[in-house]
Amino acid sequence: MLSIDKRKEELEKKRAKLAELRRAREERKAALQDAVHRDSGAGHIRDRRDIDELVASLVGDKPSSPTPSLSASRSTATPSPGPVSQPAAAPDKTHVEEAPAETAAPAEVEEKYVPSLGVSDFLIIDVAPKEVVKYNKEIQTMEIMTDTEDLDRNWGEQATGTPEVADGDDGKDETGSVDSELNVPPVELSDTERKSILTSDRFRDFFDHSSKLMERALNDSYDFMTDYTIGDTQTADLGAGTDVKTVCTFFDDRLVRNRCVTDMDWSPKYPELLLASYNKNVMAVNEPDGLVLVWNTHLRERPEFVFHSQSDVTAAQFSEFHPNLIIGGTYSGQVVLWDTRAKSLPVLKTPLSAAGHTHPVHAMTMVGTQNAHNLVTASSDGLVCAWQLDMLAQPQETLDLIHPSHPKTDEVAVTTFGFPANETTTFWVGTEEGNVYQANRYERAGTKAGINPNDTYKGHYGMITGLDFHPLHGPVDFSDLYLTSSVDWTVKLWRVKSLTKAATAPQTIAPLYSFEHAIDYVYDARWSPLHPALFGSVDGMGTLDLYNLNTDVEVPIVTLPVTNGKALNKLKWDREGQKIASGSSDGHVYIHDLGEIAQPHNEEWSQLQRTIAELESADNPSSYH
Template sequence: MAERRKEELKKKKEKLAELKRAREERKSTPPAPAPAESQKEKTKKDELDALLLELLPKQEPKVEAPEKVPENEIPTTPDPTCIIDTKAASNIIPQNIITSSGPATPTLSSRFIPDFTTFEAVILDVPPKEIVHYNKEVQTAATSFEAPPPSEDEIREKVRMEFEEQQKAKEAAAAEQRARQEAEKKKELKLLELSDEEMKNILNSSEFHEFVTHSTKMVERMLTDNFYDHMKDYTFNAAAERDENEGARVRYLFSFFDDRWSKNRFVTDVNWSHKNPELCVASYNKNPYNMNDPDGVVLIWNLRLIGRPEFVFHSQSDVLTTMFSEFHPSAVLGGTYSGQILLWDMRAKSLPVLKTPLSTAGHTHPVYSMQMVGTQNAHNLITASTDGTVCSWQLETLLQPTETLELVHSGHNKTDEVSVTSFGFPENETSTFWVGTEEGNVYQANRFGHAGGKAGINQYDSYKGHWGPVTGLHFHPLVGPVDFSDLFLTSSVDWTVKLWKAKSVSKPSASAQTISPLYSFEGSDDYIYDVKWSPTNPALFGSVDGKGNFAVWNLNEDTEIPAVNTQVGNGRALNKLQWDKEGRRVAIGSSDGRVHVYDVGELCNPREDEWIKMQKTLSEMNESGEMIGKMNTK
């Protein structure tokens, strides 16, 4: 049996070797046509299946009465009646083959069938850990000293620069081409030359003059800007400069003067704009040496245009007082010697756009003072003339006054008329006002009858203190924590300035009373033509006199002598002064036709205790005034 088994195994090995040789020959030889190759493969497959069946281990057949058969008695040849699962054989899965004892139909015995299940698996591709090998002898690569390759941003930037250079080259070529074409066109076209007559017509046209005037004004504003030092040296010692400019000082800035319009005229009034703080308006009387010029002119000066006026307005009569409309930025008002009230518009020409008629319905005597009262929605222009007539006007129409009031006083020496030279309203007051007269008295008057009183002058209260005409009257502005709006100043040709306390209107007098001033400032030796409170410092006011002196008084410092007294100009009489809105600059009108502008510096800035000191000063003045009154009574 062993020998037979060996022979069978030898035959099988030879068969396998033959199959391997056939496989190698098949790989080395080119493929045959499709049908033949298919047939050959089928044959080889059948041979492989038969060989696998032979290699499968033989199992003993099971019978009804199983008996243990010795191993050497197992038949070596396969039973032709057995059934072989070729599929299982191809997968080399052994299968028990059971045969019957006789030639009957074979039956398969039970075998183990595995239970297969299906599941989804997630395959993770984890890269192996990198092993870094370090060589002590070589620490740098051979290419480490070479320049690194350009990055993507560098390449993009290089491409962009090349593109821009190409574009610039194209634009330069196009510009050169256009310039060449324009040059050729100019050569072809003949230049038109204006004749002498055409040139003369252009130069004499009004449009050309307006263009030149407007353009040169703009240039001069930039060249004459004195409020910013374009050549300032920041390395200069600022402490020394501050010491020089601080303290009680008055610094001259510049003067407005025009040979065409200011020469041989007096400045009768000055005022500042409420909306445009750089604009200043001045009124002038007639020029006796040039009869062809208008009798009165009003010039609007600009702090940034010193050489010439910004606007020039004409009048058929001397303009004695002027002001900007507080609620109409482009409107300028003026009172004339003939009694007319004029309104100019900066958007129009030099002539007035509105004016009052010369009739008894308005003023027929010179108007030296005017004031705007009310609010934006309800305001009136109040004017007073030397015949005692006070009129109220609406600026929309100046054909006739909305109100007319005749100021008369029964105690007047010669006539009942009161010749008004100046007047003023307290802050936020529209009905009650005070007037200064030619005889030197000050009276309180009402526009309307109220509280048992009548419209007109209060016949019982007389403010007596001056011995000459009252040239200026101004109420204290309502600023700061303490209300001093019942205080007013008056100036006169008797060389004095008086401080008054207005009597309350709610307590009218039942009998004639004479009210004396709180204090008299007698530091001048000539006519004092105007006086004004500072709009920011409660104890500060300024005055001008006939000798060209500009005095600044500070009641909290000294009441005997002014804090600053400076000579203005060439010593000519100073007619009017006006503080600007911030209280830092003062415009002074002179009798030589010049408007001088001064800077008062730190004097305009009040200290925190300025109002408290002012109250103490007023109480001391009251005590001294009562003592003087008792001494005069005795």
């Protein structure tokens, strides 16, 4: 009950408060209305006074001084003989007589005047300013001058003392006479000025770049004089593509004189680029010891890029996943990295320390994928290192190859090595003694990392100069086949033993076949990346031999004497398998187009299977099993 009474008491107080608020609002409203009425009355009086003053000004009789009351203004006004009629003055007198009752009101109203406020809507219109267009002669006659034109104009002004005449001036001065100094001959440069221009880096870069573009265009083999109306007469030469043709020969006497080609590689991105590495020139002590030249098949007379090294470059290749990078292995054991976007010196190189190679690096390859890859290098002391290209301060991993059960020495003098297709951990190395060994980068299947001492691929009687695995392409996998070349004048074909069949005792594995056509050292042998049964080899007599196992295993199908008695050191197929490059001991690089020889048929893979099966059979007298 107490709560209900308390609630009622609160409601009554609120009702009383609301009533007071309503009463105050009504009082304010009434006061505002009274003020508005007083204001309207005062405004009426002021309007009458303004009308009287306006009439007096029109008739020409103005009051001498402002009067505070309406009656005073009427009494001091003097009528003029203007065209004002008498009836118009009568109402004024009537108002004058009534005015004394209102004389005191205007002053009080003006002091208590309350303005009347209201709300007004404004319309805002945004109009852009009018654009002012001015005509200028340069709008139609403006020209863009190059740096050369500016330089010529400045020289002309200095020689004649007269500024050049702009377009549209017609060569006339203020008097209208034609300038006779307009056709002034160019100023001849002095020897000092000419030498400073020709030796500047900017001029040399421009000249080198522009001359390369011109040479590429001029070396284009396209016959723009071909007459397409007589095409029927050229059908007789369709079979000419079956012969091997020499595409071009690369040689620069100034750069590679007395140097030997040590390695070659085609660019993975630009099929026209080929790099070649060279050793030192013993006749020129001031030249860099090692060179890597990047040749372009569209630029025949000089290399596209020139890279230097402080030591002989023994191995070089393009980076498989970075086409701008070139990797080189040197005789001092350093691994260097060049960039085609930089100058001729290496951008990165390994330190000369015991952490890496201290003997010549004779073999290198890139293994892995785009996202995870390593550079694997091997030196002649049996040390194998894996590197990251962006961190050459120290190798990611090292592996020292030793043969503890070897009858003479446990050292493995590596001359070359190779990884099968899609393999990153198991590889095969060729040695100076002529044997091939299988090695593991890591422990796998119960075997330790390093040389597998139980499997020895023995067949050569001299140092192995080259080792190449069959590329993985086509419907049949032949990636377990590999070729080796040696100074014993032979090329041998091998089949890799299955890694799942680990030998518990030492065993010797013989080659499938031996190719003994050469009459000198065989320096390299490579499989074709396109034809499954085709491979090539080069020897010390300067001869290029091409073998097709599906055609004949005893003699090559093509024997091409490339040089005149100079040894061919290296062999490299291009990525498409149509061209083959060979490097000689006198610094020349030869490019040959194989034509239809390099094109395989659909049955080549099945036929090669039968050929390999025949070589493996015990009845084959040429088999080494």
